Amino acid sequence: MPRALTILLGGAAAVVVVAGVRAVAWLVAPAMLALLVVIAISPAHRWLRGRGAPPWLATLTVVVLVYGVLAVVAVTVLVSGARLVSMLPEFARDEIVLRAERAIGGIDRGQLAGFLGGLLTELTSLTTSLVFLLALLLFLGVEVGWAHSRLAEIAVDRPRLREALVEFAHRTRRYVLVTTVFGFVVAVLDAVALAWLGVPLAVLWGVLSFVTNYIPNIGFLLGVTPPAVLALLQHGPRRALAVLLFYGVLNFVVQSLIQPRFTGDAAGLSTTVTFLALVFWAWVLGPLGALLAVPLTVLVKVLLVDLDPAAGWAAALLRPPRTGGTPTAPEPRTGD
Structure with a gap:
């Protein structure tokens, strides 16, 4: 067939x-x-089995661990969200809020009803997806032993x-581990800085910073916006600027200079490919x-590129630059 x-x-x-x-x-x-979650926690299942735990106990422990982490995050978000709602009246006399209320007053009620209807639909869809996700976590957690x-x-x-699937699981676990470690460090530093600056709900914004760290390249923007807006409403533009500066310096150094080197090596993808992948999959x-x-x-890489011996050129385009300046032969793959 012609090329x-x-x-x-x-x-x-x-x-x-x-x-x-x-x-x-x-x-x-x-x-x-x-x-992804099950692949990331599968070493815990193997560790328990290696210590002599029966299969049902290892599976139950892993499932409870996952659900426990999700429950802690959910409770943190709900409690902080309730506190945020209780704080809203404090901003009622703020000049910025008054301007926003006047702007909202000019919105057509039909448009507002349509927006609220769309928001309700999105919330319903989100709830359905969450229930589906929890069920999948249970079933996949039960089958991880096989x-x-x-x-x-x-x-x-x-x-x-088989080698490609093992490689995918290995790289995925490394990527999740690296991202989790850096995300935790950044989240703790962000929460401490926000508490020192007097921004309310510092723990919530730390959790948000941790979650958005899993989003390459633009996670910083998603994580900094809510605390900066809250600092602006409660303390004024100077405090909001301080939040932006701290987040900017910390996240630029960690997420833009240090972390990509580790995540790129862990995933086997260059920074440019990671950004393009973010846009595409979103x-x-x-x-x-x-x-x-x-x-x-x-x-996709391990199934379409690594499995094809003739696709070495594609692997060279996707992986991060090699240190040393001279091309090297592809590393042999092992299915450990």
């Missing part, structure tokens, strides 16, 4: 696949997030596919696509 026709058919197939994934994003995004036996069965007929899967951009790109 041009092969490229044309491959591009058409890719468009069809992407369109199909986007059409069922409500299913794919929570499923991939649940898979992952190695299933990989062994795959290796009988498709050994390279467009395909919505907000969850931004969180899953790097793991999904790693999955």
